Amino acid sequence: MTTTPAATTDAPADVPAVLGLDELLAAVTDPAGREILDPATGELVGRAPESTVEDLDRALEGARRKQPEWAAVPDAERAALLLRAADAVEANAAALAELLSREQGKPVQNGPNALFEVGGAVAWLRATAALPLEPETLFDDESGRAVLSYEPIGVVGAISPWNWPMMISVWQLAPALRMGNTVVAKPSEYTPLSVLGLAHVLNQVLPEGVLTVVAGGREVGEALSEHPGVDKLMFTGSTATGKAIMRSAAGSLTRLTLELGGNDAGIVLPDADPEAIAEDLFWGAFINTGQTCAALKRLYVHEDVHDAVCEALTRVAAAMPMGQGRDERNVLGPLQNRAQFEIVADLVEQARAGGGRVLIGGEPAAAQPGYFYPTTLVADVDDDNPLVTEEQFGPALPIVKYSSVDEAVRMANRLDVGLGASVWGSDPDRAREVAARLQAGTVWINKHGAVDPRMPFGGIKSSGFGVEFGVEGLKALGVPKVIAS
Numbered sequence: 001m002t003t004t005p006a007a008t009t010d011a012p013a014d015v016p017a018v019l020g021l022d023e024l025l026a027a028v029t030d031p032a033g034r035e036i037l038d039p040a041t042g043e044l045v046g047r048a049p050e051s052t053v054e055d056l057d058r059a060l061e062g063a064r065r066k067q068p069e070w071a072a073v074p075d076a077e078r079a080a081l082l083l084r085a086a087d088a089v090e091a092n093a094a095a096l097a098e099l100l101s102r103e104q105g106k107p108v109q110n111g112p113n114a115l116f117e118v119g120g121a122v123a124w125l126r127a128t129a130a131l132p133l134e135p136e137t138l139f140d141d142e143s144g145r146a147v148l149s150y151e152p153i154g155v156v157g158a159i160s161p162w163n164w165p166m167m168i169s170v171w172q173l174a175p176a177l178r179m180g181n182t183v184v185a186k187p188s189e190y191t192p193l194s195v196l197g198l199a200h201v202l203n204q205v206l207p208e209g210v211l212t213v214v215a216g217g218r219e220v221g222e223a224l225s226e227h228p229g230v231d232k233l234m235f236t237g238s239t240a241t242g243k244a245i246m247r248s249a250a251g252s253l254t255r256l257t258l259e260l261g262g263n264d265a266g267i268v269l270p271d272a273d274p275e276a277i278a279e280d281l282f283w284g285a286f287i288n289t290g291q292t293c294a295a296l297k298r299l300y301v302h303e304d305v306h307d308a309v310c311e312a313l314t315r316v317a318a319a320m321p322m323g324q325g326r327d328e329r330n331v332l333g334p335l336q337n338r339a340q341f342e343i344v345a346d347l348v349e350q351a352r353a354g355g356g357r358v359l360i361g362g363e364p365a366a367a368q369p370g371y372f373y374p375t376t377l378v379a380d381v382d383d384d385n386p387l388v389t390e391e392q393f394g395p396a397l398p399i400v401k402y403s404s405v406d407e408a409v410r411m412a413n414r415l416d417v418g419l420g421a422s423v424w425g426s427d428p429d430r431a432r433e434v435a436a437r438l439q440a441g442t443v444w445i446n447k448h449g450a451v452d453p454r455m456p457f458g459g460i461k462s463s464g465f466g467v468e469f470g471v472e473g474l475k476a477l478g479v480p481k482v483i484a485s
Contacts, residue, residue: 016088016204024095028196036193039105039334040324040370048192051216053223056184059212060229063155063182066209071152071180078178079129085205086125092201093118100166100194101325104336105289105371111320111331112287121170121198124469127453128174131474138482145485150478152180153255154231157224159245161237162188162336163291163393166198171468172234173202173211179477181232185213186221190337228252232477235259236293239417239462257466257476260459262293262419263391265412266448267434268309269405269425270302277424277446278312282320284422284448286375289322289332290395291340294420294457296448298388299399300408306401310379313399314359317375322395324370334371335394341371344394347387348376351398356381361396383411391417405434413439418460422448441467 019027025046033047070078089096097114100106107113138146158172165187173183187195192215199213214220225233226248232255235245242260249256266284268277284296301309322332335341341364348362361376376396381387387398402408412421421440423431428445435443441459444450451457451469458467467473 016084016091016201018091019095019201021095021098024092024099024197024200025193027200028193036103038102038370039336040372042369045099045102046193048196049215051214051220053216053219055216056186056214056220056223056227057229059184059214060155060157060227062209063184063212064229066207067152067154067180067182070177070182070207070210073180075133075178075180078180081206082125082129082174082178085202086122086129088201088205089118089125089198090122093122096166096194096197096201098326099197100191101333103191103193104162104165105325105333107325107327107330107333109328112283113331114325117164117167120164120167124167124170124453125174128178128474131178131454131471133471133474147483149481149483150179150475151481153477153479154181155229156181156183156477157227157230157233157254158183158185159221159224159233159235159237160185160187160195161293162190163288163293165191165194168236169195169198172236175468175474175477176232176234177206177210179474181477182210183212184224184230185211186224187213187215189217222248225249225254226251230254232256234468237261239464242464257458257468258464259293259419259457259466259468260462260464261391261417262295262459262463263297263389263415263417264294264420264422264440264448265415265438266296266299266422266424267405267408267412267438268299268301268305269423269427269431269434270304271426271430272302272305272309272424273426274305274308274312278309278316280447281309281313281424282316285397286317286320286332286395287449289335289373290344290397291336291393292449294442294449294451296397296422297391297393298412299397300402300411301399302405302408303401303403306379306399310359310377310399314377317360317377320375322372322375332375332395335373336371338371340394341373344373344392344396347390347392348378348396351378351381351385351387351396354382354385356385356387356398359399389415409434409437413437416462419463420444420449422446 029046030049156176323330361374456467
């Protein structure tokens with residue numbers, strides 16, 4: 001089994017099927033494939049197809065043949081198909097969310113959960129379909145006339161991560177398809193079934209051949225990143241892998257959008273109300289059990305409110321149950337894989353050894369199955385401790401005390417990352433002044449990580465380049481063309 005099932009004809013289904021979990025799994029699994037285990041229980045979720053580089057070659061050849069036909073479809077019709085695709089995902093939300101919970105670990109129902117992620121995929125499909133992108137008259141006067149428009153790039157390769165596999169896949173494929181490109185997507189080896197399931201639902205609506213998923217190992221991802229048949233590559237993942245992709249893409253001058261690792265800083269100003277901001281701080285840091293590129297990962301708190309913020313945040317953390325995702329009481333799930341569990345555990349131990357004071361968490365339950373690391377807050381940690389300087393990508397937040405805002409800005413900016421940041425305070429004007437000094441692609445005030453499909457999102461420094469979302473993100477999936485007369 002090489003690729004995700006697609007629509008059987010070029011005519012999309014009038015009424016997409018509403019599938020149960022068993023039907024969805026049967027459509028995307030391979031009995032001879034690789035075992036995918038539930039990170040909360042260790043139980044078998046399904047067997048993922050193991051595609052090869054040869055399968056990737058065939059998928060890219062098919063996408064290349066299909067692309068001119070897809071590009072010839074009027075933009076309004078492509079947008080309408082994205083809206084129908086959104087309807088199909090929404091109709092299948094229950095099965096998709098349960099599959100996502102079993103494979104990735106996040107709760108189905110509570111908190112920013114699996115249903116939340118499926119809903120985000122729906123919202124981004126609809127928002128992308130609605131974005132305006134009309135030809136722009138640059139000038140029209142006695143000297144002449146120049147009009148700027150955007151044309152499809154061709155074949156887009158999309159490599160998605162394991163933390164938000166469905167939603168980030170949509171972030172990549174929706175604007176690519178809207179712009180008239182065909183897409184070959186490669187999901188993470190940890191969460192292939194979620195992306196295969198999503199594509200199976202989408203392909204009930206989309207014409208055959210415009211979207212193909214190739215689920216394979218690292219060698220498939222490496223081949224995709226250097227393949228001459230790819231005109232644009234979109235990647236969300238680690239900075240180290242992003243650098244490797246840049247090297248691979250250089251030979252064919254493949255266009256890139258790279259959303260890479262972050263280590264987002266938050267600054268709590270001395271006028272902040274600890275009780276008012278505590279829950280938003282918590283979700284800024286611990287959404288998806290901390291497994292989010294643009295999560296709050298290091299918190300700088302002014303000495304005047306430091307203790308009160310620590311106390312309020314600890315109370316909120318203590319009230320957030322963690323456990324198996326299909327238990328409706330839980331709002332947090334496990335880490336998705338053993339490697340990430342060990343990274344978080346090691347960083348917390350380094351913080352403890354460096355004098356950090358663990359306010360809550362820090363000790364996984366020895367008898368509990370799954371990759372559960374408890375929600376952990378560490379105060380009195382130095383700014384050069386590895387828990388602060390390295391991206392933990394899990395449920396452990398260091399809290400660093402500062403004395404002056406200048407000191408906090410210096411610490412926030414000193415790392416070679418710049419995906420997101422946030423400022424927390426009661427005076428909006430003062431908060432905006434501090435936000436303007438922070439080096440990040442997006443700076444939020446009194447919230448963190450609140451992405452929006454209308455608002456461009458991307459990183460600076462080692463957090464990548466290029467933007468997604470909004471009209472700017474749509475343009476990034478096209479090539480500009482000026483006609484001057």
